Amino acid sequence: MNSSVFDFLVSAVPGESTALDVPAALARHRAMAADFPNTLDRAAIAGFDSAGTGSAFLGGYQEALRALVPTLDPADLVSMCATETGGGRPSAIATTVSADGLVTGTKSFATLGTFATRFLVIARAGEQADGRPLLRAVLVDAGAAAVVTPLPELPFAPEIPHASVEFTAAPGELLPGDGYTEYLKPFRTVEDVHVVAAVLGQLLRVARTSGWPAEAVEQLLALFAAVRGLGAENPGSPGVHIALGGVFDRLTRLRAEQESLWDTVDPEVRSRWERDAPLLGVAGKVRAARLRAAWESLG
Structure with missing residues (x-):
């Protein structure tokens, strides 16, 4: 067992990249992350285990639901x-x-x-x-x-x-509590954080298997550390929404900065990434509205 998710992401051996079979991928993600109780750690590990962004999203989405409802059966999809x-x-x-x-x-x-x-x-x-x-x-x-x-x-x-x-x-x-304030509203933020964690896990896999320089790995890992810190905070907090806006902005700029490194990536992996990258823009208007509301709430 690795003592830290950071150690895992920089030292674990990536598994074989395979086509996504949803139930099988979920079972594999859970087995690999079994020793990590933190849902964001498990999301990043799912991304690291993923052949593509679709599989990474699967892991992030399921871990987000478990962060929202901790009593969910681990075997459920x-x-x-x-x-x-x-x-x-x-x-x-x-x-x-x-x-x-x-x-x-x-x-x-x-x-x-x-x-x-x-x-x-x-x-x-x-x-x-x-x-x-x-x-x-x-x-x-x-x-x-x-x-x-x-x-x-x-x-x-x-x-x-x-x-x-x-x-x-x-x-x-x-389930106990209000369906909007305790489930629907926070899930939008919880999902964003967990999906970004999973995507960063996938990018760390790409970086390590493609021989990217150490600086690129450091930057991806540092951004994951920022995302991981948000997971411990109240998803309804204006400060969390402001910080999350900064995370998405930094991820966009980091992707641009590392664009040339994709020349070293397996063509099939690169093709899948380019096809699936728009996933990160889903609900972008909603995030922007939350960010504006967060700033306005602070005057």
């Missing part, structure tokens, strides 16, 4: 179900959950929906005194979902499937 045809805002959520946990409604975009063993569903449980929706988070076994319909592949990370999911009085486990 979980999909967050929030987005509906009107979007992911609380006012757009029409899916309902009864007092005894029965979920009814349709989620239009569930990442990993076709492979999920459980769904983390954000559903409407009524209205608050001011008329805003009262949301709850509910865990629903995949076998209880009425219909899971695969969606077309995205142009980047096509190995990661997405689906629409329809629930009809599906029995679920109501």
